Amino acid sequence: MAETIAPMEGAGRASLRAGQTDEVFRRLWASLFYSGRPVGKSVMVCAADEGEGASTIACGLALAGSTPAGSARVALVDFNLRGPTVHRLLRAPQAPGVSEILVQGLAPESAAQRVNTSLDFYAVGNPTGRLPEVLRNDKLSEFLSTLADGYDHVLVDVAAVNHYPDAQVLAGVVKDVLLVAYTDRTPREAVAQAKKRLESSGGRVVGLVLNMRTYPIPGFLYRRV
Numbered sequence: 001m002a003e004t005i006a007p008m009e010g011a012g013r014a015s016l017r018a019g020q021t022d023e024v025f026r027r028l029w030a031s032l033f034y035s036g037r038p039v040g041k042s043v044m045v046c047a048a049d050e051g052e053g054a055s056t057i058a059c060g061l062a063l064a065g066s067t068p069a070g071s072a073r074v075a076l077v078d079f080n081l082r083g084p085t086v087h088r089l090l091r092a093p094q095a096p097g098v099s100e101i102l103v104q105g106l107a108p109e110s111a112a113q114r115v116n117t118s119l120d121f122y123a124v125g126n127p128t129g130r131l132p133e134v135l136r137n138d139k140l141s142e143f144l145s146t147l148a149d150g151y152d153h154v155l156v157d158v159a160a161v162n163h164y165p166d167a168q169v170l171a172g173v174v175k176d177v178l179l180v181a182y183t184d185r186t187p188r189e190a191v192a193q194a195k196k197r198l199e200s201s202g203g204r205v206v207g208l209v210l211n212m213r214t215y216p217i218p219g220f221l222y223r224r225v
């Protein structure tokens with residue numbers, strides 16, 4: 001699956017505006033989960049390089065998938081231990097979250113933050129000084145399978161795979177990956193490298209999002225060529 005997302009006005013300034021989650025993310029959600037290809041309950045959203053839009057897309061997808069029309073129970077997990085931003089997009093606290101669940105044994109339900117009737121958010125928590133403990137934690141797969149049992153879909157945001165090993169660690173557990181690339185900025189080789197890294201760790205790229213795609217030719221003409 002390959003989908004495109006155009007630049008969105010005002011994205012990320014403070015939070016995702018409701019309007020932004022409408023059309024584009026609903027289409028992406030349907031394309032990811034309901035187009036007949038085998039995709040698991042849990043999907044990691046990951047970019048090759050930094051700042052390409054992984055968190056924006058993970059968050060927009062989770063909001064779109066958890067609307068009444070989507071009628072699914074969704075968990076959104078911020079596993080970006082390097083630069084977490086999802087809590088800001090959702091205007092939610094950063095802790096407690098994944099770090100406390102994995103390192104201190106906090107019960108997942110105690111860290112779940114209710115975003116709407118069908119979306120729970122698991123923030124990154126406070127990973128400072130605990131990165132090795134969080135990443136090499138036996139409880140990681142237990143935590144993620146608890147979420148997969150409790151929700152219809154689980155989306156996991158993570159730091160860029162070509163910069164940090166975190167996405168590879170997670171790919172071995174989550175398996176399915178939605179790869180995000182910044183159109184016209186991410187080199188083809190970086191995307192290929194990201195795919196190779198994810199696959200070498202047991203991941204499977206189930207889709208590619210070309211973010212920030214612009215159309216220099218007007219849409220009605222573009223569709224004819």
Ligand SMILES: Nc1ncnc2c1ncn2[C@@H]1O[C@H](COP(=O)(O)OP(=O)(O)OP(=O)(O)O)[C@@H](O)[C@H]1O
Binds near residue numbers: 013211
């Ligand atoms: N389609 C879009 N339209 C407008 N702005 C966007 C879009 N996608 C991402 N952005 C903006 O680009 C910046 C980086 O996006 P984001 O934080 O989602 O990237 P990331 O891949 O998660 O970065 P990081 O590597 O830091 O985790 C943010 O300011 C965000 O608002």
Ligand SMILES: [Mg+2]
Binds near residue numbers: 055085157158159
């Ligand atoms: Mg991010």
